[in-house]
Amino acid sequence: MTTLRVVLVDDHAMFRTGVRAELERGEGVDVVAEAEDVDSAVKAITEHRPDVVLLDVHMPGGGGLEVLRRLEQLGSETTFLALSVSDAAEDVIGIIRAGARGYVTKNISGPELIDALGRVAGGDAVFSPRLAGFVLDAFAGTIEIAQVDEDLDRLTEREREVMRLIARGYAYKEVAKELFISIKTVETHVSSVLRKLQLSSRHELTRWANDRRLI
Amino acid sequence: MSGPAATTYRRASRPADRRLVGGVAAGLADHLGAPVLAIRVGFVVATWFNGAGIFAYLILWRLLPLAEPELPAGLESASRRGLRSGRGRIGAVEILQTVAIGAIGAGVLLLLQVTGRGVSGSLLLPLLVGLLGIALIWRQLDDVAWQRWMRQTSGWAFTARIAAGVVMVLVAGLFVLTQERGFTGFVDVASATGIALVGIFLILGPWISKLLGDLTAERRERVRSQERADVAAHLHDSVLQTLALLQKNADDPAAVATLARRQERDLRAWLYGDEDDHGDSLLAALRTAAVEVEEAHHVTVEVVGVGDAALDADVAALARAVREAMVNAAKHAGVGRVDVYAECDGRTAEVFVRDRGAGFDPDQVADDRLGIRGSIVGRVERHGGTVTIRSAPGEGTEVRMQLPLSASQEAPA
Numbered sequence: 001m002t003t004l005r006v007v008l009v010d011d012h013a014m015f016r017t018g019v020r021a022e023l024e025r026g027e028g029v030d031v032v033a034e035a036e037d038v039d040s041a042v043k044a045i046t047e048h049r050p051d052v053v054l055l056d057v058h059m060p061g062g063g064g065l066e067v068l069r070r071l072e073q074l075g076s077e078t079t080f081l082a083l084s085v086s087d088a089a090e091d092v093i094g095i096i097r098a099g100a101r102g103y104v105t106k107n108i109s110g111p112e113l114i115d116a117l118g119r120v121a122g123g124d125a126v127f128s129p130r131l132a133g134f135v136l137d138a139f140a141g142t143i144e145i146a147q148v149d150e151d152l153d154r155l156t157e158r159e160r161e162v163m164r165l166i167a168r169g170y171a172y173k174e175v176a177k178e179l180f181i182s183i184k185t186v187e188t189h190v191s192s193v194l195r196k197l198q199l200s201s202r203h204e205l206t207r208w209a210n211d212r213r214l215i
Numbered sequence: 216m217s218g219p220a221a222t223t224y225r226r227a228s229r230p231a232d233r234r235l236v237g238g239v240a241a242g243l244a245d246h247l248g249a250p251v252l253a254i255r256v257g258f259v260v261a262t263w264f265n266g267a268g269i270f271a272y273l274i275l276w277r278l279l280p281l282a283e284p285e286l287p288a289g290l291e292s293a294s295r296r297g298l299r300s301g302r303g304r305i306g307a308v309e310i311l312q313t314v315a316i317g318a319i320g321a322g323v324l325l326l327l328q329v330t331g332r333g334v335s336g337s338l339l340l341p342l343l344v345g346l347l348g349i350a351l352i353w354r355q356l357d358d359v360a361w362q363r364w365m366r367q368t369s370g371w372a373f374t375a376r377i378a379a380g381v382v383m384v385l386v387a388g389l390f391v392l393t394q395e396r397g398f399t400g401f402v403d404v405a406s407a408t409g410i411a412l413v414g415i416f417l418i419l420g421p422w423i424s425k426l427l428g429d430l431t432a433e434r435r436e437r438v439r440s441q442e443r444a445d446v447a448a449h450l451h452d453s454v455l456q457t458l459a460l461l462q463k464n465a466d467d468p469a470a471v472a473t474l475a476r477r478q479e480r481d482l483r484a485w486l487y488g489d490e491d492d493h494g495d496s497l498l499a500a501l502r503t504a505a506v507e508v509e510e511a512h513h514v515t516v517e518v519v520g521v522g523d524a525a526l527d528a529d530v531a532a533l534a535r536a537v538r539e540a541m542v543n544a545a546k547h548a549g550v551g552r553v554d555v556y557a558e559c560d561g562r563t564a565e566v567f568v569r570d571r572g573a574g575f576d577p578d579q580v581a582d583d584r585l586g587i588r589g590s591i592v593g594r595v596e597r598h599g600g601t602v603t604i605r606s607a608p609g610e611g612t613e614v615r616m617q618l619p620l621s622a623s624q625e626a627p628a
Contacts (some may be wrong), residue, residue: 011298057297085483088290091299107479129554130484133519139559140522167519168567168613169554 004121007050008034009028009067010083011059014107019054022110023090029114037061042070045078051121055100058090065091068098081120083108090133096135100127115170124187125194133166135193136160155193162189228282235313237276240501255313259320263327289432290486351513383414388401452479469513477506478513495526497534497564501557504538510555512545515552522559524620529598533618536602539590540614541566548572548612564618577604591616 004166006023008031010016016034024028024203035041038061045053045067055064064082071078080100084092085107092103093208101120105128116126127135139155155163158179165175172190227246229238240258244251259267293299366509389411458477464470498520505516524530537555544553548570557566592602600618 027386060298064292077272091290107476129517129519129556133521133556137523145270164556164558167521167558168556169517169519169552171570191464 003028003030004052004117005030005048005050006117007044007048007053008042009036009044009053009059009064010034010056011036012056018052019113023114026110026114029041029117032044038066038070041067042074045071045193046074046076050078053078053080054117055080055095057080057082057095063091063101063187064095064100065098068100072099079120081116081121081126083093083113092131092134093138093197096131096194099198101194102128103131104128105130125167125190126189127163127166127193129169130210135165135197136167138197155196159189159193159196160211162186163193166190219534227279229276229279231281235310237272238281239272239279242279242282243275251309252312252316255316259316263323271613284430315323347426356375377492379604380416383410387411387414406544418584448483453478453485472508473513474516477510497524497526497530497557498557500526500531500534501537501566504534504541505555506546508538508541512542514545514550516541516545516555517552518555518557518559522561524559524564527621529600529621530564532594532598533600533616536569536591536616537566537595539594540616543587543591543614544568544570544572544612547575550611559620561618564620566616568611568616569611569613573607574610574612576608577606 006029008019008023010019013036016036020031020034023031032050033044035044037059039051041055041059046130053067057064057066064080064084068080082092082095082100082103083106084103085105096103102116102125102165104116104126108116115125119126139160161179162175166172170178172186173183176186179186225246227242229242229337230245231238233241235241240254241251243249244254258268258272261271289298327388365377387407457474458472461471464474501518501520505518508514509516526534537557541553550570550572552570554569555566556569557564559565587604592604593617595616596601598618600616602617603615604612605615606612
């Protein structure tokens, strides 16, 4: 197994230290750089080109969302995993829509975090039960989120089922067993939900307008 | 999720985060429950009649207060310190749409002009330029800045205002001095007085307005210091107590984890408001129950909710049954984590309580075991719901409870 190169972005030094210690205790993860605000994050990520960026949602300079925006303008292809204590549905969905491939809360255990990092690096999406709940809320329209609009593509029945099982606390392999499908298929469904969340027509338009400084 | 019905008088305001020009149309749309597009079209159409739309817009602009979006304490502070971004962006579609409406409106206006039924030609251009100027200045000076400018007693704004006031008073004086024409000059004198009054107001106005403003500021300051006291009290009650308890229980990891988790939950609810109870709702009840179970049994209970339902008698029974299921899982599963998922779609409420623990054979449970039979299955079925229990030794347990919601809950909260 190759070593994952990770950049840690969080404005709390103590938290960074803790996570770094936990990550380096496990095998296969190398924290190549740390950053504490948007500017230093963009610099560290462009300099080190890590496999995964562990990105805090709230931090000085505009938050994780701003980091995603700037790197996108630079044409960077980095993979992001968001982590936060905030849990405000609006911010979490916002950062997922801006391109993060998953969201975990800060009380996640070390091994779970390493596993999640590996999965996003491999191109999969990581949905915690909480995020699955937010996502279902967003698609049902029962959540008041500025960034979520009406013209989200609908989830298919299967995708909804997968989301509900994840929200119920099922791990991917348990979801697979429950629905008599392979883990790979579960991952495909989750990735497809992620894509629908990220690419609604209005979001694309907003991004288009954003890039041209129309907004 | 709407809060409880407001008993106070509902006031229209201009939402600061969603305005294109002044936020009047967006504010009216919110107030009247009409689509914002209709309101905008309304303003444009009204403008065709002697510019009534524009004047109405300007008047409302001055009269409606600007409303910053209200956020929970933690998010507000994060926004203020620039830790978050991109709140309340206006979509490109909306901008294009409004520009289009405006263009059509202007076109029709010009057409009216050509056919000779509009405002007289010599007035139109100065009027339009004037209105544009007013809109530009008001947008810059909106509310806070506007008041600050009117209240300053030093700096360039102060000098400019005083100069304007002095000039006006002088002009008025000159008017009177050069036009001693008895009664025929009455109108001139009246207008001169008017100009002088405006001038004097420009000079003295700030102090009058400052006096009034200071009263408001003082009141606001008092409210703020009370809020600060509340914050201090909250920190004392929660964080400090927890830290003390943590020190006392330092040798009991399970207790420490539970205490830390309870404190985290409490602070998060307080800062980010995502777990605050919207009055009496199913989710609020489940979260309360989860906290109680966590504390009593030293396990982690993760509650995820989609949608919510008001807590009527049936739903309350469901909540109690869920609590019982949580207790069962915490007691018998022998693992540190219980997942609870609740989903309400307006017609049914569905709750899953799941653990990855010891599990059991549901067929082997004796009939007299009250926990599952009475407190969970019986309770939910009495209220018209169904309970399914899935478990096998070593496979964990999942209790699924489903309850049809009464008709009054048709619209999801």
